[in-house]
Amino acid sequence: MASMMFTDCSSSTTSLLIHLNRRSSTTLLRQSVGQLRLRTTVSGRACSLSIRSADAASDKVIDGKAVAKTIRDEITVEVSRMKESIGVVPGLAVILVGDRKDSATYVRNKKKACESVGIQSFEVRLAEDSSEEEVMKSVSGFNDDPSVHGILVQLPLPSHMDEQNILNAVSIEKDVDGFHPLNIGRLAMRGREPLFVPCTPKGCIELLHRYNVDIKGKRAVVIGRSNIVGMPAALLLQREDATVTIIHSRTKNPEEITREADIIISAVGQPNMVRGSWIKPGAVLIDVGINPVEDPDAPRGYRLVGDICYEEASKVASAITPVPGGVGPMTIAMLLSNTLTSAKRIHNFQ
Amino acid sequence: MASMMFTDCSSSTTSLLIHLNRRSSTTLLRQSVGQLRLRTTVSGRACSLSIRSADAASDKVIDGKAVAKTIRDEITVEVSRMKESIGVVPGLAVILVGDRKDSATYVRNKKKACESVGIQSFEVRLAEDSSEEEVMKSVSGFNDDPSVHGILVQLPLPSHMDEQNILNAVSIEKDVDGFHPLNIGRLAMRGREPLFVPCTPKGCIELLHRYNVDIKGKRAVVIGRSNIVGMPAALLLQREDATVTIIHSRTKNPEEITREADIIISAVGQPNMVRGSWIKPGAVLIDVGINPVEDPDAPRGYRLVGDICYEEASKVASAITPVPGGVGPMTIAMLLSNTLTSAKRIHNFQ
Known part of the structure; x- marks a missing residue:
C-alpha cells in the first residue's frame, strides 16, 4: 500500500454532533475542519481520523491506485493499437x-493522465x-471537431452561467462524463445501454469487479444520492442484480440499514x-468520500479522510478502499476509458 | 367500496411453489391460472385468493376509483377553462x-376517458x-399536429418492429407516457424535472398524497424493477425523501426487507x-399487480387479484389499495393529467 498517504495524528481530532435527520434522535459524528483541536467522544464512538499505513490489514485493502495503473496500461495498449490500425488518436477536450485553483489542478491532472496513455488532450481556458x-461556442467547436472524442466542462462554472444549459450542449456522443440526462435515463432503464457511465461510480463497480466481489443477489447500500456518484452508483449496482437501498440525509437510523449490507458505497462527504x-462483518466497503481535515503535522496543514472510519471499519469488513488511494485514482482512469470507448465507437473500431 | 369486484371463492384456490430466488431457499406462493382447483398450503401460509367486499376493513381502503373520479373532475374543469380562455382543447393521439383484443380494450378505455373530461382523442389503427x-409515419404526423399534445403508442407492438426506435421517435414534448430515457433521466436526477412522469407510478404517489401518507424519511420498498412501474416508482419515492429499497427476482429473503417498510409499492405480477x-404493522400498501386467476364462479371465468394477499395484508396494514379499484383507475387519470399538462405547457397556459 505504497499509495497510502495517511499520517498518524489520531489524538488531534474533534467530533461535532450533528443530526443527520432532524426527525430522529440519531446522532452522527462529523469532523469539522474549523473546530478541530477539541476532542469529544460521543457514546464512546469517536473515530480516530487517520491511521498509519502499517495499521491496515493489507490483505483487505482494495488498492485503487494499483488497479487504476493496470487500467491505464490496458488503455495505453488499446490507444496504440488504434493509432497503428486506423491512424486515429483518441482526443479529450x-x-x-x-481561476479556481482546485479546478486548475483537476484539469492539469486530467491532461497529464491523457498524456500518460497516449490520448490527445485539448484545452480551452476562459476568463471568469x-x-x-x-463557453457555448467552445462546446460547439469541440462538438464539431473530429479529433475530439470526449468533452469535459470542468465544474463548477461561474455563478452567472446556467450549468444545465452548458452541459446539455455537449454532444451526447462526446459526453464522457456521462452526466447527460439521456445517459442517466438509459442507465436507469433495463434493456437500454448508456453511451457513457459516470466515471466515479463506474470506478467503484470496476474495483468490485477487479477484486471479484460478487454483486448479484447481494444487499448493497449506497450512502448519498448525488447525481454524479450516489444515484448512478445505485443504478449500476441494481443493473448487476444487487438489492439496493439508498441512504440520504432524511434517512432515519442509517446504521440499521448499513448493518444489513454486503456492499457499501459511501459518497456523502x-x-x-x-x-x-x-458494518456487517465481512462487508465490502467502497469509500468515495475525500474529506480534508485539519492536521498541523501534515505538510499542507490538512490531510484527507474518507466517509468511512477506516481504522474501525477495516477490522470488520472483508475489503475496504483506503482514502486516498482507493476510488480517487479510478475516476481519472474511467475518464480515459470513456474517451477511448468514444473514439472506438465513433470510428467503429473494435 | 362499490368499485370492488371481488367474489368469494376463498376455498377454491391453488398455490404453486416457485423459487423467487434460486440461490436461496425462500419459497413464495404463486397462483397459476392453469392449475387452479387444487388447494395446497405451504407452511400454513396459503392466501385465499379473494375476499368479499364486506370483509375489507373499509376505513383502511385506499379508494383509487374514487380518487381517480375526483381527478377526472378536476381535469374536466381545467380543460373547460382552457377552452374558454384560449380556445385550445387538449388532444391525445x-x-x-x-388486433390484440386487450390492446383494443385499453385503447377504447383511454378514448372513453378522454371524452369524459373533454380531451379530444385521435386514433390510428394499423394492421398487424x-x-x-x-408506424413511424403516424408518429411523425402526430408530432407535427398542433391539435395533438400527447402521443401514445399502444404496447406491445408486433414482434417485427423495433419498439425502442418507435418510442424514441415520439416527440419528447408529447411523450405523455413518460417512458423516454430523457424523461427517466430527469426523474432520476436531483434538480432536474421530467416533462412527464410515467402514469402508473405517478398514480401510486398521487394516492399516497391524496390520503395524506407521509413519505419523507419513511422506509419504502418497491417490489419489481420494471421500466414502466417499479423503477420510476422508486425514483419518485426517493424524490420525496423516502429511503427506498428495490426488491426483485434476485433478492434473497424479500420478506425480511418488506417487514421494515412503512410503504410498499408492489408491481411484480x-x-x-x-x-x-x-408486512410491518401499520404499513401503507399500494398494489399495482392486476393478475387474472381462474374462477368458475366469476362471470368471465376469472377474476383479478393483486400482488398482495389482500385478506391477510389488510389485517396488518394501516391502508391498502384493493385490486381492482386501486391503482388501475389512477393510471388513466394520470394519462389525462399528463395530456392536460402538455397542452398547458405547449400553449403556455397557467
Missing part, C-alpha cells in the same frame, strides 16, 4: 472557466467573466461518518 | 397496431403486418405473493 455564449458498528 | 415505417407476514 477540457473547458476550464475562471466570460459570457455563457463564449462526511469525514468518518460510517463507524465500525455500522 | 393513440396508435394501435395489430404494417411496416415500421408506417405475482398473484398474492406478498403475505400478511411480510
Whole structure:
C-alpha cells in the first residue's frame, strides 16, 4: 500500500454532533475542519481520523491506485493499437472557466493522465467573466471537431452561467462524463445501454469487479444520492442484480440499514461518518468520500479522510478502499476509458 | 367500496411453489391460472385468493376509483377553462397496431376517458403486418399536429418492429407516457424535472398524497424493477425523501426487507405473493399487480387479484389499495393529467 498517504495524528481530532435527520434522535459524528483541536467522544464512538499505513490489514485493502495503473496500461495498449490500425488518436477536450485553483489542478491532472496513455488532450481556458455564449461556442467547436472524442466542462462554472444549459450542449456522443440526462435515463432503464457511465461510480463497480466481489443477489447500500456518484452508483449496482437501498440525509437510523449490507458505497462527504458498528462483518466497503481535515503535522496543514472510519471499519469488513488511494485514482482512469470507448465507437473500431 | 369486484371463492384456490430466488431457499406462493382447483398450503401460509367486499376493513381502503373520479373532475374543469380562455382543447393521439383484443380494450378505455373530461382523442389503427415505417409515419404526423399534445403508442407492438426506435421517435414534448430515457433521466436526477412522469407510478404517489401518507424519511420498498412501474416508482419515492429499497427476482429473503417498510409499492405480477407476514404493522400498501386467476364462479371465468394477499395484508396494514379499484383507475387519470399538462405547457397556459 505504497499509495497510502495517511499520517498518524489520531489524538488531534474533534467530533461535532450533528443530526443527520432532524426527525430522529440519531446522532452522527462529523469532523469539522474549523473546530478541530477539541476532542469529544460521543457514546464512546469517536473515530480516530487517520491511521498509519502499517495499521491496515493489507490483505483487505482494495488498492485503487494499483488497479487504476493496470487500467491505464490496458488503455495505453488499446490507444496504440488504434493509432497503428486506423491512424486515429483518441482526443479529450477540457473547458476550464475562471481561476479556481482546485479546478486548475483537476484539469492539469486530467491532461497529464491523457498524456500518460497516449490520448490527445485539448484545452480551452476562459476568463471568469466570460459570457455563457463564449463557453457555448467552445462546446460547439469541440462538438464539431473530429479529433475530439470526449468533452469535459470542468465544474463548477461561474455563478452567472446556467450549468444545465452548458452541459446539455455537449454532444451526447462526446459526453464522457456521462452526466447527460439521456445517459442517466438509459442507465436507469433495463434493456437500454448508456453511451457513457459516470466515471466515479463506474470506478467503484470496476474495483468490485477487479477484486471479484460478487454483486448479484447481494444487499448493497449506497450512502448519498448525488447525481454524479450516489444515484448512478445505485443504478449500476441494481443493473448487476444487487438489492439496493439508498441512504440520504432524511434517512432515519442509517446504521440499521448499513448493518444489513454486503456492499457499501459511501459518497456523502462526511469525514468518518460510517463507524465500525455500522458494518456487517465481512462487508465490502467502497469509500468515495475525500474529506480534508485539519492536521498541523501534515505538510499542507490538512490531510484527507474518507466517509468511512477506516481504522474501525477495516477490522470488520472483508475489503475496504483506503482514502486516498482507493476510488480517487479510478475516476481519472474511467475518464480515459470513456474517451477511448468514444473514439472506438465513433470510428467503429473494435 | 362499490368499485370492488371481488367474489368469494376463498376455498377454491391453488398455490404453486416457485423459487423467487434460486440461490436461496425462500419459497413464495404463486397462483397459476392453469392449475387452479387444487388447494395446497405451504407452511400454513396459503392466501385465499379473494375476499368479499364486506370483509375489507373499509376505513383502511385506499379508494383509487374514487380518487381517480375526483381527478377526472378536476381535469374536466381545467380543460373547460382552457377552452374558454384560449380556445385550445387538449388532444391525445393513440396508435394501435395489430388486433390484440386487450390492446383494443385499453385503447377504447383511454378514448372513453378522454371524452369524459373533454380531451379530444385521435386514433390510428394499423394492421398487424404494417411496416415500421408506417408506424413511424403516424408518429411523425402526430408530432407535427398542433391539435395533438400527447402521443401514445399502444404496447406491445408486433414482434417485427423495433419498439425502442418507435418510442424514441415520439416527440419528447408529447411523450405523455413518460417512458423516454430523457424523461427517466430527469426523474432520476436531483434538480432536474421530467416533462412527464410515467402514469402508473405517478398514480401510486398521487394516492399516497391524496390520503395524506407521509413519505419523507419513511422506509419504502418497491417490489419489481420494471421500466414502466417499479423503477420510476422508486425514483419518485426517493424524490420525496423516502429511503427506498428495490426488491426483485434476485433478492434473497424479500420478506425480511418488506417487514421494515412503512410503504410498499408492489408491481411484480405475482398473484398474492406478498403475505400478511411480510408486512410491518401499520404499513401503507399500494398494489399495482392486476393478475387474472381462474374462477368458475366469476362471470368471465376469472377474476383479478393483486400482488398482495389482500385478506391477510389488510389485517396488518394501516391502508391498502384493493385490486381492482386501486391503482388501475389512477393510471388513466394520470394519462389525462399528463395530456392536460402538455397542452398547458405547449400553449403556455397557467
